Amino acid sequence: MNTTHTFADLKLIEPLLKSVERSGYTQPTPIQMKVIPHLLEGKDLLGIAQTGTGKTAAFSLPLLQILAENPKRRVAKQVRVLVLAPTRELAIQVHESFQTYGESLKMKLALAFGGVSQVPQVHTLSSGADVLVATPGRLLDLLMQGHVSLAGVEAFVLDEADRMLDMGFINDIRKILAVLPKKRHNLLFSASMAPEMERLVNSILVNPVKVAVTPPSSTAELINQSVMFVDKSQKRELLAHLFADNEFKRVIIFTRTKHGANRVSEFLDRVGVSSRAIHGNKSQSARQNALNEFKAGRLRALIATDIAARGIDVDNISHVINFELPNEPETYVHRIGRTARAGTSGVAISFCDAEEIAYLKQIERVIKKSIVVDREQPFHSDAAQNSNARPPVQQNSGRPRGQQPRGQQPRGQQPRSPKPRPQGRH
Ligand code: AMP
Secondary structure, three states: OOOOOOOHHHOOOHHHHHHHHHOOOOOOOHHHHHHHHHHHOOOOEEEEOOOOOOHHHHHHHHHHHHHHHOOOOOOOOEEEEEEEOOOHHHHHHHHHHHHHHOHHHOOOEEEEOOOOOOHHHHHHHHOOEEEEEEOHHHHHHHHHOOOOEOOOOOEEEEOOHHHHHHOOOHHHHHHHHHOOOOOOEEEEEEOOOOHHHHHHHHHHOOOOEEEEOOOOOOOOOOEEEEEEEOOHHHHHHHHHHHHOOOOOOOEEEEOOOHHHHHHHHHHHHHOOOOEEEEOOOOOHHHHHHHHHHHHOOOOOEEEEOHHHHOOOOOOOOOEEEEOOOOOOHHHHHHHHOOOOHHHOOEEEEEEEOHHHHHHHHHHHHHHOOOOEEOOOOOOOOHHHHHHHHOOOOOOOOOOOOOOOOOOOOOOOOOOOOOOOOOOOOO
8 A cells, every 4th residue: 555645755855855845735646656756766657647637746856856866967969858748838837847846956957849949949958958848849950950969868758648649749759769869768648548659658668667647538536527508609608607707717718729719719808808819820929928827817718729728737727618529538638637736626617519419428428427417507509409318417526615506506696697598499
Protein backbone atom coordinates (compact mmCIF):
# COMPACT_ATOMS: atom_id res chain seq x y z
CA MET A 1 0.00 0.00 0.00
CA ASN A 2 1.24 3.46 -0.81
CA THR A 3 1.47 5.48 2.36
CA THR A 4 3.24 8.53 0.93
CA HIS A 5 1.35 11.69 1.71
CA THR A 6 3.76 14.60 1.57
CA PHE A 7 6.26 16.00 -0.88
CA ALA A 8 9.00 15.45 1.71
CA ASP A 9 8.21 11.69 1.65
CA LEU A 10 8.99 11.78 -2.06
CA LYS A 11 12.61 12.66 -1.23
CA LEU A 12 12.55 15.98 -3.00
CA ILE A 13 15.38 18.34 -2.18
CA GLU A 14 14.83 21.37 0.04
CA PRO A 15 14.65 24.08 -2.66
CA LEU A 16 11.95 22.10 -4.47
CA LEU A 17 10.03 21.48 -1.25
CA LYS A 18 10.10 25.23 -0.64
CA SER A 19 8.79 25.96 -4.14
CA VAL A 20 5.87 23.55 -3.88
CA GLU A 21 5.06 25.11 -0.54
CA ARG A 22 5.17 28.58 -2.11
CA SER A 23 2.83 27.29 -4.82
CA GLY A 24 0.39 26.40 -2.06
CA TYR A 25 0.41 22.65 -2.67
CA THR A 26 -0.16 20.79 0.56
CA GLN A 27 0.20 17.28 -0.79
CA PRO A 28 1.20 15.53 -3.98
CA THR A 29 -1.54 14.61 -6.44
CA PRO A 30 -1.89 10.89 -7.26
CA ILE A 31 0.22 11.14 -10.41
CA GLN A 32 2.94 13.01 -8.54
CA MET A 33 2.99 10.33 -5.83
CA LYS A 34 3.23 7.55 -8.37
CA VAL A 35 5.64 9.14 -10.83
CA ILE A 36 8.20 11.16 -8.88
CA PRO A 37 10.00 8.22 -7.18
CA HIS A 38 10.44 6.36 -10.50
CA LEU A 39 11.70 9.42 -12.29
CA LEU A 40 14.21 10.17 -9.56
CA GLU A 41 15.56 6.66 -10.19
CA GLY A 42 15.96 7.52 -13.86
CA LYS A 43 13.32 5.11 -15.17
CA ASP A 44 11.51 5.66 -18.46
CA LEU A 45 7.86 6.46 -17.94
CA LEU A 46 4.56 6.20 -19.73
CA GLY A 47 2.05 8.44 -17.98
CA ILE A 48 -1.60 8.19 -18.95
CA ALA A 49 -2.97 11.40 -17.56
CA GLN A 50 -4.90 14.44 -18.63
CA THR A 51 -4.05 18.03 -17.89
CA GLY A 52 -5.45 18.99 -14.54
CA THR A 53 -3.95 16.00 -12.76
CA GLY A 54 -0.75 17.79 -11.79
CA LYS A 55 1.34 15.96 -14.41
CA THR A 56 3.55 18.95 -15.22
CA ALA A 57 4.88 19.11 -11.68
CA ALA A 58 5.12 15.30 -11.71
CA PHE A 59 7.85 15.49 -14.35
CA SER A 60 9.36 18.94 -13.85
CA LEU A 61 10.13 18.50 -10.14
CA PRO A 62 12.19 15.28 -10.49
CA LEU A 63 13.90 16.49 -13.67
CA LEU A 64 14.94 19.68 -11.92
CA GLN A 65 16.24 17.61 -9.03
CA ILE A 66 18.30 15.37 -11.33
CA LEU A 67 19.78 18.46 -13.02
CA ALA A 68 20.56 20.08 -9.69
CA GLU A 69 22.22 16.97 -8.30
CA ASN A 70 24.41 16.50 -11.39
CA PRO A 71 25.60 19.99 -12.25
CA LYS A 72 27.41 20.36 -15.58
CA ARG A 73 28.97 23.24 -17.43
CA ARG A 74 26.69 24.65 -20.07
CA VAL A 75 27.73 23.97 -23.64
CA ALA A 76 26.87 26.47 -26.37
CA LYS A 77 23.59 25.61 -28.15
CA GLN A 78 23.11 22.41 -26.13
CA VAL A 79 20.29 21.54 -23.75
CA ARG A 80 20.11 18.84 -21.06
CA VAL A 81 16.34 18.41 -20.83
CA LEU A 82 14.07 18.70 -23.86
CA VAL A 83 10.29 18.94 -23.43
CA LEU A 84 8.11 18.83 -26.55
CA ALA A 85 4.61 20.24 -26.23
CA PRO A 86 1.96 20.38 -28.98
CA THR A 87 0.85 24.01 -28.64
CA ARG A 88 2.38 27.36 -27.84
CA GLU A 89 0.08 27.77 -24.85
CA LEU A 90 1.10 24.46 -23.38
CA ALA A 91 4.78 25.15 -24.01
CA ILE A 92 4.46 28.47 -22.17
CA GLN A 93 2.75 26.79 -19.25
CA VAL A 94 5.31 24.02 -18.95
CA HIS A 95 8.10 26.60 -19.11
CA GLU A 96 6.34 28.59 -16.38
CA SER A 97 6.16 25.48 -14.20
CA PHE A 98 9.91 24.91 -14.55
CA GLN A 99 10.44 28.56 -13.67
CA THR A 100 8.22 28.36 -10.61
CA TYR A 101 9.55 25.10 -9.23
CA GLY A 102 13.17 25.78 -10.12
CA GLU A 103 13.18 29.35 -8.86
CA SER A 104 16.03 28.95 -6.40
CA LEU A 105 18.02 26.39 -8.41
CA LYS A 106 19.52 28.86 -10.87
CA MET A 107 18.59 26.80 -13.91
CA LYS A 108 18.70 28.33 -17.33
CA LEU A 109 15.44 27.72 -19.14
CA ALA A 110 14.66 28.24 -22.81
CA LEU A 111 11.35 28.35 -24.63
CA ALA A 112 10.80 27.99 -28.38
CA PHE A 113 7.55 28.13 -30.32
CA GLY A 114 6.46 29.36 -33.71
CA GLY A 115 4.43 32.37 -34.78
CA VAL A 116 6.87 34.81 -33.17
CA SER A 117 10.37 36.03 -34.01
CA GLN A 118 13.03 33.42 -33.42
CA VAL A 119 15.69 36.00 -32.54
CA PRO A 120 15.24 36.02 -28.73
CA GLN A 121 14.94 32.22 -28.73
CA VAL A 122 18.18 31.88 -30.69
CA HIS A 123 19.86 34.32 -28.34
CA THR A 124 18.86 32.33 -25.24
CA LEU A 125 19.98 29.06 -26.80
CA SER A 126 23.30 30.38 -28.06
CA SER A 127 25.02 29.83 -24.71
CA GLY A 128 23.13 26.59 -23.99
CA ALA A 129 20.33 25.90 -21.50
CA ASP A 130 19.44 23.35 -18.86
CA VAL A 131 15.87 22.93 -20.07
CA LEU A 132 14.30 23.68 -23.42
CA VAL A 133 10.53 23.56 -23.81
CA ALA A 134 9.54 23.67 -27.46
CA THR A 135 6.86 22.98 -30.02
CA PRO A 136 8.04 20.53 -32.70
CA GLY A 137 7.86 22.83 -35.75
CA ARG A 138 9.94 25.65 -34.32
CA LEU A 139 12.42 23.24 -32.80
CA LEU A 140 13.01 21.67 -36.23
CA ASP A 141 13.47 25.12 -37.77
CA LEU A 142 16.08 26.00 -35.17
CA LEU A 143 17.80 22.64 -35.58
CA MET A 144 18.01 23.00 -39.33
CA GLN A 145 19.55 26.44 -39.02
CA GLY A 146 22.07 25.10 -36.50
CA HIS A 147 20.88 27.31 -33.65
CA VAL A 148 20.44 24.40 -31.28
CA SER A 149 22.07 20.99 -30.87
CA LEU A 150 20.32 18.06 -29.21
CA ALA A 151 23.54 16.06 -28.80
CA GLY A 152 23.63 16.71 -25.06
CA VAL A 153 20.02 15.81 -24.23
CA GLU A 154 19.88 13.66 -21.11
CA ALA A 155 16.09 13.62 -20.67
CA PHE A 156 13.36 13.85 -23.27
CA VAL A 157 9.71 14.53 -22.44
CA LEU A 158 6.90 14.17 -24.96
CA ASP A 159 3.92 15.91 -23.40
CA GLU A 160 0.34 15.41 -24.62
CA ALA A 161 1.56 12.87 -27.14
CA ASP A 162 -1.97 11.99 -28.28
CA ARG A 163 -2.58 15.58 -29.27
CA MET A 164 0.77 15.65 -31.08
CA LEU A 165 -0.46 12.79 -33.23
CA ASP A 166 -3.89 14.41 -33.74
CA MET A 167 -2.16 17.56 -34.91
CA GLY A 168 -0.05 15.66 -37.42
CA PHE A 169 3.31 16.15 -35.71
CA ILE A 170 4.42 12.55 -36.09
CA ASN A 171 6.98 13.23 -38.82
CA ASP A 172 8.43 16.19 -36.97
CA ILE A 173 8.74 14.04 -33.86
CA ARG A 174 10.50 11.29 -35.79
CA LYS A 175 13.00 13.80 -37.20
CA ILE A 176 13.70 15.11 -33.72
CA LEU A 177 14.08 11.59 -32.30
CA ALA A 178 16.62 10.81 -35.01
CA VAL A 179 19.02 13.45 -33.69
CA LEU A 180 18.65 12.71 -29.99
CA PRO A 181 21.39 10.71 -28.25
CA LYS A 182 20.51 7.00 -28.15
CA LYS A 183 20.97 6.77 -24.41
CA ARG A 184 18.62 9.09 -22.60
CA HIS A 185 15.83 9.27 -20.03
CA ASN A 186 12.42 9.21 -21.74
CA LEU A 187 9.02 10.36 -20.49
CA LEU A 188 5.82 10.27 -22.48
CA PHE A 189 2.48 11.63 -21.33
CA SER A 190 -0.78 11.06 -23.11
CA ALA A 191 -4.44 11.27 -22.15
CA SER A 192 -5.30 8.24 -24.24
CA MET A 193 -3.68 5.22 -25.87
CA ALA A 194 -4.78 4.69 -29.46
CA PRO A 195 -2.97 1.89 -31.41
CA GLU A 196 -0.91 4.52 -33.24
CA MET A 197 0.25 5.75 -29.85
CA GLU A 198 1.34 2.25 -28.94
CA ARG A 199 3.81 2.31 -31.84
CA LEU A 200 5.17 5.70 -30.83
CA VAL A 201 5.55 4.57 -27.23
CA ASN A 202 7.47 1.46 -28.28
CA SER A 203 9.80 3.48 -30.47
CA ILE A 204 10.67 5.91 -27.68
CA LEU A 205 10.46 4.27 -24.27
CA VAL A 206 12.70 1.51 -22.93
CA ASN A 207 11.13 -0.76 -20.29
CA PRO A 208 8.90 2.05 -19.08
CA VAL A 209 7.08 2.21 -15.80
CA LYS A 210 3.42 2.69 -16.66
CA VAL A 211 1.28 4.96 -14.57
CA ALA A 212 -2.34 5.78 -15.30
CA VAL A 213 -4.11 8.19 -13.02
CA THR A 214 -7.50 8.00 -14.64
CA PRO A 215 -8.50 5.45 -17.19
CA PRO A 216 -8.22 7.11 -20.62
CA SER A 217 -11.91 7.75 -21.10
CA SER A 218 -13.25 8.25 -17.61
CA THR A 219 -14.52 11.68 -16.71
CA ALA A 220 -13.46 13.23 -13.44
CA GLU A 221 -15.81 12.22 -10.69
CA LEU A 222 -15.85 15.71 -9.29
CA ILE A 223 -17.37 17.29 -12.37
CA ASN A 224 -21.08 17.83 -12.31
CA GLN A 225 -22.08 17.18 -15.91
CA SER A 226 -25.40 18.00 -17.45
CA VAL A 227 -26.93 18.39 -20.86
CA MET A 228 -29.47 20.97 -22.05
CA PHE A 229 -31.48 20.13 -25.16
CA VAL A 230 -31.89 23.25 -27.23
CA ASP A 231 -32.53 24.15 -30.83
CA LYS A 232 -29.49 25.30 -32.71
CA SER A 233 -31.08 28.70 -33.33
CA GLN A 234 -31.58 29.27 -29.59
CA LYS A 235 -28.19 28.32 -28.24
CA ARG A 236 -27.02 31.90 -27.96
CA GLU A 237 -30.09 32.96 -26.03
CA LEU A 238 -29.64 30.02 -23.73
CA LEU A 239 -26.07 31.16 -23.14
CA ALA A 240 -27.24 34.67 -22.26
CA HIS A 241 -29.78 33.14 -19.90
CA LEU A 242 -27.07 31.16 -18.11
CA PHE A 243 -24.81 34.19 -17.77
CA ALA A 244 -27.60 36.04 -15.95
CA ASP A 245 -26.56 33.80 -13.06
CA ASN A 246 -23.57 35.27 -11.24
CA GLU A 247 -22.28 31.78 -10.44
CA PHE A 248 -21.01 31.77 -14.03
CA LYS A 249 -17.84 33.64 -13.11
CA ARG A 250 -15.05 32.12 -15.11
CA VAL A 251 -16.37 30.09 -17.95
CA ILE A 252 -14.74 28.32 -20.89
CA ILE A 253 -17.08 27.88 -23.83
CA PHE A 254 -16.16 25.40 -26.55
CA THR A 255 -17.20 25.74 -30.15
CA ARG A 256 -16.33 23.46 -33.05
CA THR A 257 -15.09 26.19 -35.39
CA LYS A 258 -13.08 29.39 -35.26
CA HIS A 259 -15.92 31.38 -36.80
CA GLY A 260 -18.31 29.89 -34.29
CA ALA A 261 -15.99 31.05 -31.48
CA ASN A 262 -15.91 34.60 -32.89
CA ARG A 263 -19.66 34.70 -33.28
CA VAL A 264 -20.30 33.57 -29.71
CA SER A 265 -17.82 36.10 -28.37
CA GLU A 266 -19.40 38.94 -30.38
CA PHE A 267 -22.83 37.90 -29.13
CA LEU A 268 -21.71 37.81 -25.49
CA ASP A 269 -20.15 41.25 -25.84
CA ARG A 270 -23.47 42.53 -27.18
CA VAL A 271 -25.33 41.20 -24.14
CA GLY A 272 -22.78 42.67 -21.74
CA VAL A 273 -20.73 39.58 -20.89
CA SER A 274 -17.00 40.27 -21.15
CA SER A 275 -15.40 37.62 -23.31
CA ARG A 276 -12.66 36.86 -25.81
CA ALA A 277 -12.25 34.12 -28.40
CA ILE A 278 -9.01 32.20 -28.80
CA HIS A 279 -8.23 30.05 -31.80
CA GLY A 280 -5.59 29.34 -34.40
CA ASN A 281 -6.35 32.46 -36.46
CA LYS A 282 -5.47 34.76 -33.58
CA SER A 283 -1.90 35.91 -33.17
CA GLN A 284 0.14 34.46 -30.36
CA SER A 285 0.08 37.74 -28.46
CA ALA A 286 -3.69 38.09 -28.86
CA ARG A 287 -4.15 34.59 -27.48
CA GLN A 288 -1.80 35.21 -24.60
CA ASN A 289 -3.45 38.54 -23.76
CA ALA A 290 -6.88 36.94 -23.75
CA LEU A 291 -5.60 34.21 -21.47
CA ASN A 292 -4.01 36.72 -19.10
CA GLU A 293 -7.20 38.79 -18.94
CA PHE A 294 -9.19 35.67 -18.26
CA LYS A 295 -6.79 34.48 -15.55
CA ALA A 296 -6.92 37.92 -13.93
CA GLY A 297 -10.73 37.71 -13.77
CA ARG A 298 -11.32 40.59 -16.19
CA LEU A 299 -13.18 38.33 -18.62
CA ARG A 300 -16.09 36.13 -17.60
CA ALA A 301 -15.82 33.92 -20.64
CA LEU A 302 -13.18 32.52 -22.91
CA ILE A 303 -14.47 30.97 -26.10
CA ALA A 304 -12.13 28.39 -27.53
CA THR A 305 -11.75 25.80 -30.21
CA ASP A 306 -10.33 22.49 -29.08
CA ILE A 307 -6.83 22.94 -30.39
CA ALA A 308 -6.45 26.45 -28.97
CA ALA A 309 -7.73 25.30 -25.60
CA ARG A 310 -5.43 22.32 -25.34
CA GLY A 311 -3.38 22.50 -22.20
CA ILE A 312 -4.81 25.81 -21.06
CA ASP A 313 -4.14 25.86 -17.39
CA VAL A 314 -6.41 28.22 -15.53
CA ASP A 315 -7.42 27.46 -11.98
CA ASN A 316 -10.95 27.91 -10.66
CA ILE A 317 -12.85 27.60 -13.90
CA SER A 318 -16.44 27.77 -12.63
CA HIS A 319 -18.06 26.20 -15.70
CA VAL A 320 -17.24 24.54 -18.96
CA ILE A 321 -19.95 24.99 -21.57
CA ASN A 322 -20.02 22.88 -24.70
CA PHE A 323 -21.80 25.26 -27.01
CA GLU A 324 -21.48 22.50 -29.58
CA LEU A 325 -20.82 18.90 -28.70
CA PRO A 326 -17.58 17.51 -30.08
CA ASN A 327 -17.81 14.68 -32.59
CA GLU A 328 -15.06 12.79 -30.79
CA PRO A 329 -15.94 11.56 -27.31
CA GLU A 330 -12.31 11.89 -26.16
CA THR A 331 -12.52 15.59 -26.88
CA TYR A 332 -15.47 15.86 -24.52
CA VAL A 333 -13.32 14.38 -21.76
CA HIS A 334 -10.52 16.87 -22.47
CA ARG A 335 -12.92 19.79 -22.52
CA ILE A 336 -14.66 19.13 -19.26
CA GLY A 337 -11.30 18.46 -17.63
CA ARG A 338 -10.70 22.23 -17.72
CA THR A 339 -12.92 22.52 -14.67
CA ALA A 340 -12.43 20.54 -11.46
CA ARG A 341 -8.66 20.77 -11.65
CA ALA A 342 -6.34 19.31 -9.06
CA GLY A 343 -9.11 18.03 -6.85
CA THR A 344 -11.56 20.91 -6.90
CA SER A 345 -15.13 20.47 -8.11
CA GLY A 346 -16.58 21.92 -11.29
CA VAL A 347 -19.57 22.10 -13.59
CA ALA A 348 -19.81 21.12 -17.26
CA ILE A 349 -22.93 21.92 -19.28
CA SER A 350 -23.45 20.67 -22.82
CA PHE A 351 -25.87 22.20 -25.28
CA CYS A 352 -27.30 19.53 -27.54
CA ASP A 353 -29.40 20.19 -30.62
CA ALA A 354 -31.26 17.60 -32.67
CA GLU A 355 -28.28 16.95 -34.91
CA GLU A 356 -25.96 16.35 -31.98
CA ILE A 357 -27.88 13.59 -30.23
CA ALA A 358 -25.74 10.93 -31.88
CA TYR A 359 -22.60 12.64 -30.49
CA LEU A 360 -24.15 12.69 -27.03
CA LYS A 361 -24.86 8.98 -27.18
CA GLN A 362 -21.29 8.26 -28.29
CA ILE A 363 -19.94 10.33 -25.41
CA GLU A 364 -22.12 8.54 -22.88
CA ARG A 365 -20.95 5.18 -24.19
CA VAL A 366 -17.33 6.20 -23.79
CA ILE A 367 -17.64 7.80 -20.35
CA LYS A 368 -19.85 4.91 -19.32
CA LYS A 369 -22.54 7.04 -17.75
CA SER A 370 -25.57 9.06 -18.67
CA ILE A 371 -25.24 12.78 -18.51
CA VAL A 372 -27.90 14.37 -16.34
CA VAL A 373 -30.58 16.25 -18.23
CA ASP A 374 -30.86 19.76 -16.88
CA ARG A 375 -34.57 20.13 -16.32
CA GLU A 376 -34.65 23.85 -15.78
CA GLN A 377 -34.51 25.00 -19.35
CA PRO A 378 -35.97 28.19 -20.60
CA PHE A 379 -36.65 26.80 -24.04
CA HIS A 380 -38.34 23.75 -25.40
CA SER A 381 -36.56 22.16 -28.24
CA ASP A 382 -36.80 19.73 -31.05
CA ALA A 383 -33.77 18.03 -29.60
CA ALA A 384 -35.57 17.40 -26.31
CA GLN A 385 -38.48 15.88 -28.13
CA ASN A 386 -36.27 13.83 -30.38
CA SER A 387 -34.34 12.63 -27.38
CA ASN A 388 -37.08 10.38 -26.08
CA ALA A 389 -35.13 7.56 -27.64
CA ARG A 390 -32.89 8.12 -24.64
CA PRO A 391 -34.99 8.78 -21.55
CA PRO A 392 -33.55 11.50 -19.35
CA VAL A 393 -31.68 10.08 -16.41
CA GLN A 394 -32.05 11.96 -13.18
CA GLN A 395 -29.02 11.62 -11.03
CA ASN A 396 -27.20 14.13 -9.00
CA SER A 397 -23.53 13.75 -9.56
CA GLY A 398 -21.78 15.89 -7.02
CA ARG A 399 -22.80 19.47 -7.60
CA PRO A 400 -20.17 21.65 -5.97
CA ARG A 401 -20.75 22.50 -2.40
CA GLY A 402 -22.76 25.63 -1.82
CA GLN A 403 -24.30 25.56 -5.26
CA GLN A 404 -27.97 24.77 -5.54
CA PRO A 405 -29.05 22.85 -8.54
CA ARG A 406 -30.73 25.25 -10.88
CA GLY A 407 -34.46 24.87 -10.57
CA GLN A 408 -34.20 24.24 -6.85
CA GLN A 409 -33.27 27.74 -5.89
CA PRO A 410 -35.60 29.56 -3.56
CA ARG A 411 -38.00 31.90 -5.31
CA GLY A 412 -36.57 35.32 -5.89
CA GLN A 413 -33.10 33.93 -6.47
CA GLN A 414 -33.79 32.50 -9.87
CA PRO A 415 -31.49 33.71 -12.57
CA ARG A 416 -33.04 36.28 -14.83
CA SER A 417 -34.41 34.58 -17.85
CA PRO A 418 -35.05 36.02 -21.27
CA LYS A 419 -38.63 35.62 -22.34
CA PRO A 420 -38.78 32.16 -23.89
CA ARG A 421 -39.84 32.28 -27.49
CA PRO A 422 -42.67 29.98 -28.39
CA GLN A 423 -41.37 26.93 -30.17
CA GLY A 424 -43.08 25.43 -33.14
CA ARG A 425 -42.05 22.12 -34.62
CA HIS A 426 -42.28 22.97 -38.27
P1 AMP B 1 -1.33 20.02 -14.86
O1 AMP B 1 -2.03 18.69 -14.81
O2 AMP B 1 0.14 19.89 -14.83
O3 AMP B 1 -1.84 20.84 -16.02
O4 AMP B 1 -1.69 20.83 -13.51
C1 AMP B 1 -2.95 21.28 -13.22
C2 AMP B 1 -3.02 22.28 -12.09
O5 AMP B 1 -2.79 21.66 -10.86
C3 AMP B 1 -2.05 23.43 -12.18
O6 AMP B 1 -2.79 24.62 -12.01
C4 AMP B 1 -1.12 23.26 -11.01
O7 AMP B 1 -0.73 24.51 -10.48
C5 AMP B 1 -1.96 22.48 -10.03
N1 AMP B 1 -1.21 21.55 -9.16
C6 AMP B 1 -0.15 20.78 -9.52
N2 AMP B 1 0.25 20.04 -8.47
C7 AMP B 1 -0.56 20.32 -7.44
C8 AMP B 1 -0.66 19.87 -6.08
N3 AMP B 1 0.17 18.94 -5.60
N4 AMP B 1 -1.62 20.38 -5.32
C9 AMP B 1 -2.49 21.29 -5.81
N5 AMP B 1 -2.45 21.78 -7.08
C10 AMP B 1 -1.51 21.29 -7.88
